Amino acid sequence: MTAAAAPTTGTGPRPGTAFDLLVTNARVVTPQGVTAGGVAVLDGRIAKINEAGEALPARRTIDAEGRYLLPGIIDSHVHFRTPGLLYKEDWEHGSRAAAAGGVTTVIDMPNTQPPLTEPEAAAGKSALIEGRSLVDYRFHFGVTETSVDNLRRLTPRQATSVKVFMTGHHTAPHVIRDPEVLERIFAIAAERGLRVVLHAEDDAVFSLLDGLKGDPAEYRDYEPSRPRSGGIVAAARVIELVRKHGTSVHVVHVSSAEESELLRAAHHAGLPVTHEVTAHHLSFSSDDTERLGARIRLSPAIRSVRDQQGLWQALADDAVATIGSDHAPHTVEEKTRSVQDSPPGLPGVQELLTAVFTGMRRRFPDMPLDEVMTRIARFASRRPAELFGIAGRKGSIAPGLDADFTLFDPDAVWMMSAGHVRSKCGWSAYEGWTFTGRPDVTVRRGEIIFDNRGDGPVFGAPTGEWLDAAPATT
Secondary structure, eight states: OOTTSOOOOOOOSOTTOOBSEEEEEEEEEETTEEEEEEEEEETTEEEEEEETTOOOOBSSEEEOTTOEEEEOEEEEEEOOOTTTOTTTOOHHHHHHHHHHTTEEEEEEOSOSSSOSOSTTHHHHHHHHHTTTOSSEEEEOEEOOTTOGGGGGGOOTTTOSEEEEESSOBTTBOOOOOOHHHHHHHHHHHHHHTOEEEEEOOOHHHHHHHHHHHOSOSSGGGHHHHSOHHHHHHHHHHHHHHHHHHOOEEEEOSOOSHHHHHHHHHHHHTTOSEEEEEEHHHHHOOGGGHHHHGGGGOOSSOOOOHHHHHHHHHHHHTTOOOEEEOOBOOOOHHHHTSOTTTOOOOBOOTTTHHHHHHHHHHHHOTTSOHHHHHHHHHIIIIIHHHHHTTOTTTSSSOOTTSBOOEEEEEEEEEEEOOGGGOOSTTOOOTTTTOEEEEEEEEEEETTEEEEEOSSSSOEEOOOOOOBOOOOOOOO
């Protein structure tokens, strides 16, 4: 079944046969709400949502012991560094981190070495990954000021989205600075049914500030050198281009309350504008900078407590389309360079689900647990699947869809340490955090790819697939 195909309603195996996998005694998070029961899996797909206590034949059974059965997390914003930057991360480690975090599908960013700016290179990139990934995957396509016409040759198989950097940093040198080039990208994307995914900060604003202030000398000076004004100016430009061309856009890692509100207003006005918030902008504030320094040096920068609160409120108001990790590992050596030379970015695909769940429980203690899990499933699974053309296979617990899910223990209390980190970089900005909630089992297309219920984590086979997809829609 391709991504564009409609899910089929499973009725179970023929009489006398058995399901491949049966999950029982779970709190199943479906698009219609949370129900007691489980799922039955056949040939890699969800064949049936079974009722509590229902006896069904199966070759293998998992007793969820009351855990939540969440749809597999779709992290639509990762940098797994393939090709060219494998000393920071690779698909073996990145996909292990993903599986340990309840993630079953990732969409990788194009700013590698070389960048993914030629449509034919997508197959070559997949060939490098094949046999190394625990999770299924897609790619965002890249664009430079000299490669815009390549968008006309792009097929949905290769990518349905194009990443545009309106400002750059150490691992993102291909910035679209020319307004005419940016407008061409929007026009062609609208014509070709591509979703434009944006790092929306205005490079000209930052260049002016650099000319006035120079490079930051301390980490506390970094955020003022890359302030919210850059994001607000860029968001306004994006909205005007959407008005003109009707392009579908998704703004990633929104960092300030003002940007979120502006993008929310555009969506409310009927424009095809959505936005993402990341776990790290929800988890950290500029007050943490003195203590954590390079660990939370990010692009966009970590902002004030007020911004953090504003992003949480946008999440509570259902104004955010997706949550993502912006998993962007660097080595410890790189992160301990001078303030001017330390690259922005942190690992996060493993921490995404647990960090957001922990934050929601602490900030909205009166929200019923079923509602918390339903919202997370919406932000982290269903909406990414819809935006990026894989909702025909992924994103929900429903008969006919791929059997992608994670068993999540909402009552687990544990402390993050370097020993938990599966990313190749070997460190986490969350080391020392006490988390609430933990993914214990991750299943991708009916195969257990992560099981942490025993003495230590057990990982499955690296049989992740390059997914097909449907074109972007508004």
